[in-house]
Amino acid sequence: MVQKVSSRGSGAKKGGQKYQNTFAYSHNKGSKTTKKILSLPVDGLCQHCTDMVVWRKQYRKYKPLTAPKKCVSCELKKVKKAYHVICDDCAQKKGVCAKCLESNSIVDTHNPKTSEQVLKEEQDLERRLGNMRERERRSYMRKLERGDIQAEDVPDMGEEDSDFDFSDSEDEEDEE
Numbered sequence: 793m794v795q796k797v798s799s800r801g802s803g804a805k806k807g808g809q810k811y812q813n814t815f816a817y818s819h820n821k822g823s824k825t826t827k828k829i830l831s832l833p834v835d836g837l838c839q840h841c842t843d844m845v846v847w848r849k850q851y852r853k854y855k856p857l858t859a860p861k862k863c864v865s866c867e868l869k870k871v872k873k874a875y876h877v878i879c880d881d882c883a884q885k886k887g888v889c890a891k892c893l894e895s896n897s898i899v900d901t902h903n904p905k906t907s908e909q910v911l912k913e914e915q916d917l918e919r920r921l922g923n924m925r926e927r928e929r930r931s932y933m934r935k936l937e938r939g940d941i942q943a944e945d946v947p948d949m950g951e952e953d954s955d956f957d958f959s960d961s962e963d964e965e966d967e968e
Contacts, residue, residue, distance in 0.1 A: 817851050821940075829854050836873070836880055838889040838896035845875055845891075913943060923949040 819826045829852075834845050848854040854874065861871040863879040865886070870879035876890040883890040889898065921929050928949075935941045 819852060826852065829856060832856065836876065836883050836890040837899060838892065838894060839899050840896070841889055841891040842899045917943045917946060920946050920948050
């Protein structure tokens with residue numbers, strides 16, 4: 793059997809996309825809908841389906857459910873997450889992806905952090921903020937409170953002046 797390569801109706805092969813994107817898609821910062829969509833968890837799905845849903849969220853193609861859907865397994869209106877076809881209970885019982893119904897390994901997206909990890913992250917953030925000038929520190933603190941950036945996004949400024957030696961030891965050696 794001859795397998796057809798993806799092509800147009802006339803048999804000509806497709807080329808690449810005509811125009812390459814010059815900049816990445818950026819969300820509307822003030823949109824309440826976007827914030828709500830981005831805050832929704834992606835769980836109970838296999839890796840492939842998780843990637844698809846994350847892509848939809850990233851490029852604002854995700855459409856949340858307005859009312860619960862009927863589960864195709866138990867026939868009850870218990871599906872509350874968009875793009876899922878069975879409820880979480882049925883998916884856990886059967887051990888399948890809630891979207892494609894395949895028994896691939898389910899991705900655990902929410903890993904709760906231990907108190908040690910949280911404490912270490914807070915200390916690291918304090919260290920990074922401590923190395924900044926007051927103006928920069930306040931600016932980053934405002935951005936963190938608003939939620940514009942995450943703690944990992946704060947740059948590590950380091951002790952820039954500590955590497956520079958202010959002594960005139962080299963000058964004294966040159967004069968001798």
